[in-house]
Amino acid sequence: MKDPIIQLKGLTKCYGSLKAVDDLNLDIHKGEIFGLLGPNGAGKTTTILMMLGLTDPTSGTATVCGHNATNNPIAVKKKVGYMPDSLGFYDGMTALENLIYIGRLNGLPEKEIKTSATEMMEVVGLTNDMHKKTATYSRGMKQRLGLADVLIKRPDVIVLDEPTLGIDPSGIKDFLILIKRLSKQQGLTVLLSSHHLHHVQQVCDRVGIFVNGKLLAQGNIDTLSGNLFGKDGYVTSITVQQTIEQPWPFETELKLREGMNQITLHENRIDFACSHDMTPAIVRFFVEKGYDILEVHKKDYGLDDIYEKYFENNLMENTHEKSTDFFERSFFKTGKK
């Protein structure tokens, strides 16, 4: 296993009595796109700030690219490009000038700076607008300029805080594709924070769900849904034209199959809960028995469901203080199954 490029150990940040980030442990490996997912005020931005040394952790360490972010922020900032959630540019300067300024601050050689800034503008698709003042830029354009701004220093890691905030849907798609492509082509590690699960689902290799300063779960989307909905496993429901007679004669036969957990009969629909994906076998079985299949639906747990499930618990937590423990217990129980 490679060494993680971002390693957070027991990271904690308190504001007075409020724990914004609570004992966070997280490893992110090189070349990964990691999505930090959580509602507003979950501590995502605070975590990112601590990783960049922009705020000091109360306890714990953040190691980025082999440097301690608290003691040696400059070394970290050389390697990490950070795009904050609310981007600001110097309004009196053109986009290109803004970009060149950042390039200079990063010590790029003066000869190359202009060409590389122009290239970056091309990469993010702002070539036609690069001589306009940033005051005239729309939100989406600013976001792209922000990405150019992050890329011009040629970082190893890019950290994007709510990058999809305030862009229209097609803009978001372009933006996410761009990020994904950049990550694949240059081997960039990307850390992306968002409360918008769909966006995260589109690009991230792994996600971490972050609620009230705690990382509740991490892994790729399959693992997460496996963890959370483990008891149901894979659910396939088949709708047929004929009405299914109750009790169904084939029920016992199917139940004997390896991995079949539960069969639920409806009027003309049957739900199969299996421990692994048995959809093809079930369909074949139905065809052989001469049923006319109208619809086969494999229930897929997207981030949506995952998210909702966690937030339900989060809401409960807000009403009943004690339920944190309850939630954690229930979560880990389902995880084990």
Next chain:
Amino acid sequence: MKSQPISLKDLSLKQAKSNQSPEKAVSEGPFNVIVRKEIADHIRSWRFIVLIGLIVLTFIASMYVALGNIKSSVGNTDDPDHVFLYLKLLTTTDNSIPPFHIFLSFLAPLLGISLGFDAINSEQNNGTLIRLMAQPVYRDNLLLAKFVSALVIVSTLFAALALLMIGGGMLLTGVRMEPQELLRILSFITMSITYVAFWLSLSILMSIKFKQAATSALTAIGIWLFFTVFYQIIVNLVIRSFLPNPTFLSQHEIMAYNELVLNILRIAPNQLYTDATTTLLMPSVRSLGPITMEQMASAIPSPLPFKESVMIVWPQVSGLIAATVVCFALSYYLFMRREIRS
């Protein structure tokens, strides 16, 4: 967007190339980059243009009045300073308007405050501060760059005015300049720059302390008004309330009280500045406190050499520098470990 893959390929090639080349190290540090950008910003800003206009107008007005009265004041042989034509240009007036150095003691704080009051908080409110801080730049570099860039501009402005005055005076009068005069004028300029520096560092401190630019500007102006208008009144009130009846005091005790009042007044930076510039521009001023008759007994009313004048104002200069440093240290303290959020 369509040509992305190609352009990215070039990019990564260039990256590899630039990493190999040894001359990459030859690029200026972030400090210089920030200073350059800040100076450019200041010069283009309306605020600075207005201030420059104000100071140039003041300068022209006081020069005009001084030139009108220069003949009588240089011809006045009772005045030991009458030989210093160029110093007279800066200090002579017919009482219609104050001389330039008094004017400057009002305008310099305004200049310093207006150049610094939104140094940090406006960047924070615009969201540029966090972007800047995400670059490999030390935080103190940013503070220092803000301070230095404003100071460079002020120094250039003051030096240009002084040289204009000297050049214009030479053209108009044709009088040769004493080396001492040049030294005195230059040290007057340095003193003024130090004075602006104090207000600048105070206003930068305010800009770190307060999130709103308007609050920080008002607070800085409030401090300035307090020292120029109310401080003397308050000191007088307080001293008078516990000062014993002077008729029962010996002369020495009166002197001691006088000295005390003066020293308390000297906490005000504008007092320090006025003391210092008066001494520098009027060579016959030989003490800033009261002088007894014995001390004056055999003194010849002649101008002091430059070195002696500097010796007199040295405490003032160090006081101003110390106040500047204190403000700056506080700024560092507040800013270095602060969390930056947009």
